[in-house]
Amino acid sequence: MFACIYIPDFPVEAIVRAEPLLRARAVAVLEGKPPVVRVVSINEKARRLGIKTGMTKLQAAIFAAPGEHSTAILRQRSMEREASAHSALLDVAHAFTPRVEDTAATMLLLDLAGLERLHGAPTQMARALALRVSLVGLKANVALATNPDAAMHAARGFRGVTLIPAGKEAQRLGALPLAVLLDAFQTSASNNSPADSDREKQREQMLDTLDRWGVRNFRTLALLPEHALASRLGEAGARLRQLARGAGMRTLVLCEPASRFEEAMELEFPVETIEPLAFILNRLLEQLCARLEARAFAAQELHLRLQLERRVTDAETLAAQDLSNDSHNVRQAEHSLRLPVATRDAKVFLKLLQLELAAHPPGAPVTKVSITAKPAPPRPAQRGLFLPISPETEKLEITLARISAVVGERRAGIAGLLDSHRPDSFRMDRFMTTSEESKHTKHPTASYIGKQPSLALRLFRPAWQLRVRLVEGRPVTLTAVATPSDRAGLRGRIVWSAGPWCSSGDWWSENGKLESAGKDQSRPWNREEWDVALANGNDGGVALYRIYRDPASGRWFADASYD
C-alpha cells in the first residue's frame, strides 16, 4: 500500500501556514518583478471570487479592496515559507514511515507496507496522515492505493482523504480529467526533461491531441488500444494508458530525513520593535516545535538569524550599486540559545528569545527572520522519587535570563575554582540543575566537613588602595585612598598584625603574549600579605582585614575582610 500527500495551491498554503488568520480569507499569491507581476496561486475562496491564475496584479487588485473582509488578500510569493512548509511535510512523512519519496515540493509518496500493526487499517492510516499534516498547519489531500502512481493521481484529483481498494484503480480514477494525469506524468518525469518551457509545450500538445480524439478523462484513455496509441504517441502514450488504468508499479526514490530544522519568514514590511517581532517568533517557534514533535525530537540549541534593513547613508553609493548584488550587503544579527536540557516548549523558547533580544537589540529594522533548531532526544520526564527539590529547568532558564537582564551578562552562575594559588581566581560557569557530570568532578575540597565551622573571607572587588604607615617594617596605621560611596571608610590604627606571607605566581608567563590574549588570570602576580586588626571608630570595635603590598609598585591594598 502506498500513500500520497498532495498540497493543492501550495504557495497559498505556505503563506496561510505562517499566517493562520488568512485561512478564512480569499488569498492570491503574486510572483514576478514589476511591472510583470502575475497571480501564480489562489485558494478556493479566491477562485469563487473570480480571481484566476495568470492575472496581473492590477487585475487581481480589483478583488482586493482594503478593509473589507469578503475581498481577497494579495501576497507576494515567499520561497522561504514554501521551503519551510515542504520541510514540515517531510517531517510528518518521516515520522510516519522511513520510506518516503520526495516527489515534488507539493507532493510526497509514502510506502506503507507493513505498517498496519503500527498505525492500523489503511483507512485509519489515511486519516492519521491527514491529521498530522493539518497539525503542522497545512491542508492536504491524502490518497492510498496499491501503487504509487494511482495514489498520486487520486491525491491530485480528489479532495480530502481517498482510499482506493486493490483492483478498483481504473474504476475510481476513470472520471478524473486528463490534465491531472499529464500534470502527474510531468512531475514524475521532470528529472529527464530539459526545461520547464519544453515540458509545458509537450503537455499542451498532448492534451490538445487527446482532446481532438475525444479523450478527456482516464476512462476513455484506458479504453484505447495500446499498440495503436503507442504508434501515434510513442512510448509516452503507452505509459499514459497504463497510468490511466491505474496499473503498473515502480520503485520509490527514497530520501533521507533532514537533520536540520529551520523555519524562516520574509517580512513584507520591516519590523522595528521587539513586540511585533515576538508574534512572528511565536508563530515560527510553534511551527518548529510541531515539526520537532512530529519527529519525536526536542531542541537544546536554537539559532535566531535576523536579516536587517540596510541603512543607506549615501544616495550616490546606493545608485552605484547593482540591485542584483544586494545579497552581498545584507546585514544580519545572530543570536544563539543553548539550554541545559532539550525541550520543545515554544513558550520557553519565545521568552528566552525575547529576553535575549531585549538585552541585545538588533539595531535596525528586521526584514527576515530565520530560526534553526538543533534536534536532540527529549529528556525523560520521570525523575527520582527521593531526589531533593530543585527548580524546574525551563523555568530556571527564564529566571536566569531575567536575572542577567538585571545584574548584567555573566554575573549569575556557578563559581568554578581555577587550579591556581592566585587570590580570587575563579570563572563563572552556567548554572544548571541537571549537572550529572558535576557529581563526579567535584573540587577536592568540596566535600562537606560538617564538624567545625570555618572562618570566611569577604572580598573587596576591586581591592581598595591604601596608605599604610610602617614602623619597624610593620603596618601601624592605614587609610583607604578611595572607598565606594556606600561603604564606611577604611582607616584607623592597627592593633594587631601578622605577616607578611609572601606569595607569587605566573612569573614564568610571557607578559607580551598574555597581554595580547587579554587574560588577566595569567598575568604574573606577587604580594606580601598581612592579616591586621583595625580599630575603627570610638566604640572600641575591631575588624579583621587582609591587606597586601605589591612589591612591584610598592602600593598597598586591602582585598578582603575576615568574617
Add this chain to the structure above:
Amino acid sequence: MPSVATLRAHLESSLPESLSSTLLMRERAAPLMVSSGVAAIDALTGGLPRGALTEISGPDSSGRTGVMMTALAGATHRQEMCALVDASDSFDPASAATTGVDLDRLLWVRCNDMLQRKSGALSAGLGRLEQVLKVTDLLLQAGGFGMVVLDLGDIAPECARRVPLASWFRFRRAVEPTATMLLLVEQEPCAKTCASLVVRLEREAVCAHEIWTPRKGERVVAGGESGVPENNAVSHAALLRGMWVRAEMVRCSAPSRAQETIGWDTRWMQGKPVQPAGVNFELRATW
C-alpha cells in the same frame, strides 16, 4: 469585659457555617527546622526554619559569613539547590569550597551598581539593593531552591533600612508555603517582624597563637585590646587561626523548639527571650 480571644472563640463557635474559612485564623504549623551546620546555633535556636525568613546580623568580622557558608554547605550537602544574592560582590568561592559548599549547587548572583551609576538616577547602594530585591523576587517565583541567601553584609544599615517592609513581607509570604529557607545576612536587623528568627553575632576573641586556642566549651577571655591578642613579633607562625563568636537570639517566632532544646521554660515571654540568651562557638581558619 471579655478578652479579644474569648470573643473570637465565641464568634467562631456560634457561627461556624456563616464564617468563610478564609476569614478564620489558621493555626500555623511549626516550621521544619534544619541544622545550620553550627552546633552552638542549633542548640540556641533549634536550627534554621524552612519556609521562613531568618536574619543573621552582626558587625564586620563577627562571623556572619562563616555561619552563612556553613549553612550553605549543609544545604548543598543535602543536594539542595541554593542561591546567593550577593549585594556587594564579596563572595569568596575559595572560602566557600573550603567550608564545604558544593559550588555546583550554588547559584551566585553578583549585583553591581554599574547600570545605576551610568544613569546617575540612584545612589550606588540603593541601586544594588534594588537589584537584590528584584533578583530575590525572581528566585522565589522560580521556586525549587532549598536556601536563598541575601548577603547585605557590606551594605550600610541606613541603606538596608530603606528597603520597604512590604518587600520583606512579600518575601516571607512567598517562602511560607515552600521548603525554602530565606537567609538574610546584614549588619543590623531590618526585616522586623517578617523575620521568624533573628540571630545576632559578635566577635569575642581572635586566635592568633596555637598555644592560645582555648578548649571547646570554655568561656573565652578576650586577650589584649578589644578581644585581640597582644601584638607579636613578625612571624608566619602568628597568622590568624580563627576567632570566637558569641551568638544571641534576638527574636524567634517559634520558641517551642528552642525551649525544648535549651530548656528555657521560664525565660520566654510573647515569643521573645526575657534576657539575651547566647552561646559561644569558634570559627577556625582552615588555611
